[in-house]
Amino acid sequence: MVEIELSPIHALRTGLCEDPSGEAAGLLARVAQADAAALVELHGLWSPILLGIAGQILGDRREAEKVVQESFVHLWQRAAGYDAHQMPPFVWAFSVMQRYCIERLRSRRRGPRAVAHLGPIHPPSPQEKPDHSRVLAADDLRRVRAALDQLTPEERHALVAAVFLQYSHVQISHTQEPPLSVVKNHLRQALTKTRNCLSRYEL
Amino acid sequence: MNSDFYDSAAWRAFQMLDAEEAAIFDEAMLHDPVLCSAYLEMSRLAAAIAATTAVPLEAHAAHLDHLKIRLGIKALHHSHFWLAASGWATAVVLAILLALYLTGIIDRMDNGTVTPPQVAATTKAQPSTPAGSPLASKDADTAPTTRVETKRLNQEIEVLRDHLEKFQHRDRVLFEVVPGMALPIVMAMNPPDVALEDSSLMKNDEHSPLTALLGDALRALTGSPTETDTTAPTQDAGLLPKHPTAIPIYDAARDSGTLVVSHLPPASEGEVYNLWVTTTAGVRPIYVGTLPANSAAGADSFDFSLGSTMVLPSGFVLTKDPQNAPANPTEANTVLQGPPTPPR
Numbered sequence: 001m002v003e004i005e006l007s008p009i010h011a012l013r014t015g016l017c018e019d020p021s022g023e024a025a026g027l028l029a030r031v032a033q034a035d036a037a038a039l040v041e042l043h044g045l046w047s048p049i050l051l052g053i054a055g056q057i058l059g060d061r062r063e064a065e066k067v068v069q070e071s072f073v074h075l076w077q078r079a080a081g082y083d084a085h086q087m088p089p090f091v092w093a094f095s096v097m098q099r100y101c102i103e104r105l106r107s108r109r110r111g112p113r114a115v116a117h118l119g120p121i122h123p124p125s126p127q128e129k130p131d132h133s134r135v136l137a138a139d140d141l142r143r144v145r146a147a148l149d150q151l152t153p154e155e156r157h158a159l160v161a162a163v164f165l166q167y168s169h170v171q172i173s174h175t176q177e178p179p180l181s182v183v184k185n186h187l188r189q190a191l192t193k194t195r196n197c198l199s200r201y202e203l
Numbered sequence: 204m205n206s207d208f209y210d211s212a213a214w215r216a217f218q219m220l221d222a223e224e225a226a227i228f229d230e231a232m233l234h235d236p237v238l239c240s241a242y243l244e245m246s247r248l249a250a251a252i253a254a255t256t257a258v259p260l261e262a263h264a265a266h267l268d269h270l271k272i273r274l275g276i277k278a279l280h281h282s283h284f285w286l287a288a289s290g291w292a293t294a295v296v297l298a299i300l301l302a303l304y305l306t307g308i309i310d311r312m313d314n315g316t317v318t319p320p321q322v323a324a325t326t327k328a329q330p331s332t333p334a335g336s337p338l339a340s341k342d343a344d345t346a347p348t349t350r351v352e353t354k355r356l357n358q359e360i361e362v363l364r365d366h367l368e369k370f371q372h373r374d375r376v377l378f379e380v381v382p383g384m385a386l387p388i389v390m391a392m393n394p395p396d397v398a399l400e401d402s403s404l405m406k407n408d409e410h411s412p413l414t415a416l417l418g419d420a421l422r423a424l425t426g427s428p429t430e431t432d433t434t435a436p437t438q439d440a441g442l443l444p445k446h447p448t449a450i451p452i453y454d455a456a457r458d459s460g461t462l463v464v465s466h467l468p469p470a471s472e473g474e475v476y477n478l479w480v481t482t483t484a485g486v487r488p489i490y491v492g493t494l495p496a497n498s499a500a501g502a503d504s505f506d507f508s509l510g511s512t513m514v515l516p517s518g519f520v521l522t523k524d525p526q527n528a529p530a531n532p533t534e535a536n537t538v539l540q541g542p543p544t545p546p547r
Contacts, residue, residue: 016247016248016251017247017250017251017254036271036274036276039270039274039276040267040271043262043267043270047262047266047267048259048260048261048262049254049257049259051259051260051261051262052257052258052259052260053253053254053257055257055260056253056257056258060508061260061508062458062508064260065262065263065266068262068266069266069269069270069273072270073270073273073274076274086243087243087246088247090250090254091243091246091247091250094246094249094250094253094254095246095250098218098249102218135254136251136254136255140251141255144251144252144255145255148252148255148256159252160252160256162213162217162219163217163249163252163253163256164253164257165217165218167217167219168217168218168219180219184210184214184219187213187217188210191209191210191213191248194248195209195248198248
C-alpha cells in the first residue's frame with residue numbers, strides 16, 4: 001500500500017486542548033468570583049499534570065511545587081480577566097506555569113547553585129499513574145500520541161525537549177550544546193510532520 | 204502559507220528567542236493576526252504535547268493547604284485550628300474559673316466568713332495577746348480555719364495557674380516559628396545483612412566512622428589527589444567499614460538533604476540505584492529518586508528533597524533496580540537500609 005504524503009495544511013483542529021465539557025471554564029468562572037471550592041476543584045483537576053510538566057522542565061520536584069503554587073495564585077488573581085475566546089483554559093494555565101518556570105531557569109542562570117555536585121534524583125514515583133482524562137479530551141490524547149509516534153526518534157526527542165524548554169534561549173546560551181541549528185532543523189521537521197498528522201484527522 | 208510565521212511562533216512558544224527577539228515578535232504579534240494565530244496554535248500544540256508526555260505527579264497534601272493560606276482562603280489547617288481553638292477556649296475557661304474563685308474569696312471576706320490572709324498573718328504575728336481576752340478567743344477560733352482555707356485556695360490557684368501556663372506554652376510551641384532553626388536527621392545505612400553493632404554511627408568516640416566517611420566524601424568532592432588519599436589517609440582506614448555504606452543527612456525544616464555514599468559499587472549496565480524514604484506514619488516507602496548512573500565510584504554525595512517539610516523520615520532504603528523500573532523495596536533489591544533493624 002502506497003502511503004500518500006499529504007501536503008501541509010497549516011491549521012490545527014480548533015478543538016485541540018479545548019474544554020468541550022466546559023468543566024474547566026466553569027470552574028475558572030467561579031474562581032473569578034472568589035469561589036474557594038472551585039479553586040480546590042481546579043487544583044485537583046490540573047495540579048497533577050502541571051506538577052508533572054513543571055517537574056520535567058525544572059528537574060526538581062520542590063521547585064516544581066513552588067511554581068505550580070505560584071501559577072494557581074496567578075489564576076486566582078487573574079481569573080476575572082480570562083477570556084475563553086482567546087485561549088482554552090488549560091493552555092492558559094500551561095502558559096502561566098511556563099512563564100514561572102522560565103523565571104526559575106533564569107534565576108538559576110544568574111546564580112549557580114551552591115552545591116555543584118548535584119544528582120538529578122527527582123523523577124516521578126512509579127506509584128503515580130498517569131491520568132490525563134480530565135485535562136485533555138481522549139480524542140486529543142489519541143491524536144497527539146499518533147502524531148508523535150510517526151516522528152523519528154531524533155525529531156520526537158527534539159520536539160518533546162523543546163516543549164519542556166530544554167532548548168530555551170536560557171538553556172542553550174548556558175550549555176551551548178547541542179548546536180542550535182541542528183535542534184532547529186529537527187524541530188522544523190517534527191513540527192511539519194506533527195501538524196500534518198494532526199490536520200489529517202480533519203479530513 | 205508562509206511557514207516562517209510558524210517557525211517564529213514555535214521558537215517563541217519554546218522560548219528559544221532571546222529577550223530582544225522575543226520583544227520584536229510580541230510587538231509584531233499585536234499588529235499581525237496571522238502571527239498571533241500561529242503563536243496561539245503553537246501554544247496549544249505545546250500544551251497538548253506536554254500534557255500527553257508528562258507523567259502527572261500527585262501534589263503533597265500540604266500543597267493545597269499552603270495555597271489556601273497564601274490566598275487567605277483558610278487561615279489555618281483544620282487540626283491546628285481546633286488545637287488552637289481548644290487551647291484558647293480552655294485558657295478562657297480557666298481564667299473565668301480563676302476570676303470566680305477570687306471573687307468568691309472577696310465575697311466571703313466581705314461576709315466575714317473568710318479572713319484575708321494579712322489578717323491571718325497579723326493574728327499570727329500577735330502571739331502576745333493576753334489569753335482569756337475576747338479578742339484572743341475570737342482569733343483562736345477563726346485562725347486555724349482561715350489558714351487552712353487560705354492554704355487550700357492558694358494551692359488551687361497555683362494549680363490553675365500551672366494549667367494556664369501549660370496551655371499557653373502548648374499554643375506557643377504549636378505556632379511559634381523559629382527562623383533558621385533546624386535539627387538535621389543523620390542516619391547510617393548499611394547492607395541488610397550487617398549486624399546492628401557493626402553499623403553504629405559512633406562505634407568509637409575518638410575516631411568516628413561518620414567523620415571518616417564524611418571526610419572521605421568531602422575529599423572526593425573537593426577533588427583531592429587520590430594518591431595522597433591512598434598513601435596517607437587522613438582518617439584511620441581501619442575504622443572505615445569495608446562494605447557499602449551511606450549516610451543521609453536531612454534537614455526537615457528546609458526539606459533539604461544530602462546522601463553521602465561510600466564503597467558503593469557502580470551499578471551494572473541497565474541498572475540504577477533508587478533511594479526511598481520510610482516515614483513515621485508507617486506507610487510503605489516513598490520513592491525519593493534515582494542516583495545518577497555514573498555515581499558511586501568510591502565516595503560520592505547527592506542532594507535530595509522529599510517534596511515537603513511535613514515528611515519526617517524514620518529511615519532510608521537504597522535499592523538496585525532495572526533502569527526506569529523502580530520497584531518497592533524488598534529483601535531482594537535492597538542494597539542499603541538505615542537505621543539498621545535490630546538482630547532477630
